[in-house]
Amino acid sequence: MSDVTDVLSLDRQVCFALAVASRAVIGVYRPLLQPMGLxxxxxxxMLALWERAPLSVKELSKLLQLDPxxxxxxxxxxxxxxxxxxxxxxxxxxxLLVTLTGKGRxxxxxxxxIPSSVVERLGMPLEELQELHRSLTRVIAxxxxxxx
Amino acid sequence: MSDVTDVLSLDRQVCFALAVASRAVIGVYRPLLQPMGLxxxxxxxMLALWERAPLSVKELSKLLQLDPxxxxxxxxxxxxxxxxxxxxxxxxxxxLLVTLTGKGRxxxxxxxxIPSSVVERLGMPLEELQELHRSLTRVIAxxxxxxx
DNA sequence: CAACAATGGTTTGTGCACCAATTATCATAC
DNA sequence: GTATGATAATTGGTGCACAAACCATTGTTG
Numbered sequence: 416m417s418d419v420t421d422v423l424s425l426d427r428q429v430c431f432a433l434a435v436a437s438r439a440v441i442g443v444y445r446p447l448l449q450p451m452g453l454x455x456x457x458x459x460x461m462l463a464l465w466e467r468a469p470l471s472v473k474e475l476s477k478l479l480q481l482d483p484x485x486x487x488x489x490x491x492x493x494x495x496x497x498x499x500x501x502x503x504x505x506x507x508x509x510x511l512l513v514t515l516t517g518k519g520r521x522x523x524x525x526x527x528x529i530p531s532s533v534v535e536r537l538g539m540p541l542e543e544l545q546e547l548h549r550s551l552t553r554v555i556a557x558x559x560x561x562x563x
Numbered sequence: 564m565s566d567v568t569d570v571l572s573l574d575r576q577v578c579f580a581l582a583v584a585s586r587a588v589i590g591v592y593r594p595l596l597q598p599m600g601l602x603x604x605x606x607x608x609m610l611a612l613w614e615r616a617p618l619s620v621k622e623l624s625k626l627l628q629l630d631p632x633x634x635x636x637x638x639x640x641x642x643x644x645x646x647x648x649x650x651x652x653x654x655x656x657x658x659l660l661v662t663l664t665g666k667g668r669x670x671x672x673x674x675x676x677i678p679s680s681v682v683e684r685l686g687m688p689l690e691e692l693q694e695l696h697r698s699l700t701r702v703i704a705x706x707x708x709x710x711x
Numbered sequence: 712c713a714a715c716a717a718t719g720g721t722t723t724g725t726g727c728a729c730c731a732a733t734t735a736t737c738a739t740a741c
Numbered sequence: 742g743t744a745t746g747a748t749a750a751t752t753g754g755t756g757c758a759c760a761a762a763c764c765a766t767t768g769t770t771g
Binding site: 590632 | 718719720721722723728729
């Protein structure tokens with residue numbers, strides 16, 4: 416009955432639930448992404464590029480909240496499979512501009528089926544997913560604003 | 564105004580929010596866990612063990628929803644820093660029982676300060692976190708029950 | 712009891728994810 | 742115009758995470 420036990424109890428840890436939920440939902444995407452040869456993080460990069468390419472590594476890093484050190488090899492893999500081109504900005508040779516190839520642009524129509532397919536497989540009411548999304552957005556803001 | 568654009572739009576992807584939120588919240592734990600020499604997944608294993616050690620790899624895998632192949636090296640690291648002991652079950656030499664060392668048990672009192680510290684740093688009302696937790700639990704169930 | 716399947720862990724390979732250190736380019740200040 | 746500092750990306754190191762292959766032990770069945 417101690418609060419301490421309560422607090423440490425595994426299944427009450429929001430953090431644990433977050434980690435498990437994240438992995439579980441990514442697991443639902445996996446078989447859908449596999450035919451296109453994409454992992455989930457790669458898919459997120461493609462989403463960002465479909466919305467507004469070209470993007471620099473810096474911009475992608477900010478958008479996806481991912482370390483440049485994580486993106487660097489990931490982008491090379493996307494280039495290796497032919498979805499993306501990496502080239503230095505001629506205005507500023509420090510920045511690397513990531514653009515879509517024709518193959519990368521074409522992939523979009525195939526990808527458009529994914530979100531609805533995921534929602535269908537989850538079998539949850541859309542309203543609930545939207546509420547979850549709002550809730551997650553608040554947590555992200557809280558975590559990013561946390562001290563230290 | 565097409566629904567398709569809407570659906571692919573990055574910031575509406577629950578999955579993206581989940582991944583970012585998970586990483587962001589783990590980032591709040593990081594500085595709190597660092598003094599004890601624990602990573603977040605290692606912390607989750609310790610939580611499980613504090614609740615009910617000994618546990619086999621199989622049981623840990625089920626509790627934490629983690630692959631045995633992920634746990635195997637993680638547990639060796641926990642053993643290397645002296646929080647845990649790994650020994651085969653004499654009844655069934657296939658199963659590996661993970662138990663706490665004295666040092667591992669002592670760590671618990673230090674860890675008990677973490678959850679409240681995280682909540683404080685997040686600065687979110689407890690009620691909202693609990694609602695998020697319920698919502699995440701439903702998503703986890705949905706994802707685990709998803710076809711394929 | 713000897714083949715056989717099932718079970719529990721480990722290993723290997725690929726790909727994130729983060730951190731710290733490094734490199735190259737650009738911008739400023741002498 | 743050369744030192745200085747800032748910025749953008751890459752590299753290297755550690756540690757998840759998952760899949761597939763592998764191995765030892767146990768359980769079962771002919």
